[in-house]
Amino acid sequence: MTAKIVKHDAEWRKQLSDQQFEVTRRKATERPFSGKYNDCKDAGTYKCVCCGAPLFSSSHKFDSGSGWPSYWQPVSPDAVKTVEDYSHLMLRTEAMCAACDAHLGHVFDDGPAPTGLRYCINSASLKLEQ
Numbered sequence: 543m544t545a546k547i548v549k550h551d552a553e554w555r556k557q558l559s560d561q562q563f564e565v566t567r568r569k570a571t572e573r574p575f576s577g578k579y580n581d582c583k584d585a586g587t588y589k590c591v592c593c594g595a596p597l598f599s600s601s602h603k604f605d606s607g608s609g610w611p612s613y614w615q616p617v618s619p620d621a622v623k624t625v626e627d628y629s630h631l632m633l634r635t636e637a638m639c640a641a642c643d644a645h646l647g648h649v650f651d652d653g654p655a656p657t658g659l660r661y662c663i664n665s666a667s668l669k670l671e672q
Contacts, residue, residue, distance in 0.1 A: 547593045547642035554592065562591050565666040566644035569629070569636075574609025577665025586672035587617060588663075595641040597621050597668065598661065606653070606660055611668070613661040614653045622661070624649055637661055 549557075554567050564570040579588070588598040588611075598613040598621075606612035616622040620640055627636035627648065637646040646667045653660035 593642040
């Protein structure tokens, strides 16, 4: 297993835009239908904007109609970790980069086959590599 990537907030702030920092390090959410990858149909691998770890493949992306890029599975089973999220007075499953703990979005059980999952991800947490 690769060592966890850990940086102080000042280091992350130098590397990320204000929106990327708020989403990935402070667990903010971008407005629906506002992210640059919501309607993106380009082929490639979506990587973590913080550490560059591969997270999702464009071949696993689908239009969920939710306003955020959605995927039915990560690029590999160990790319994305999930944790229980009790914020906003509800229980959800948070999706995080396994390499650097960046907040990506949330996972829901209303996705398509074969997994039945919808990884609902903020565009600000991603960088598409074609």
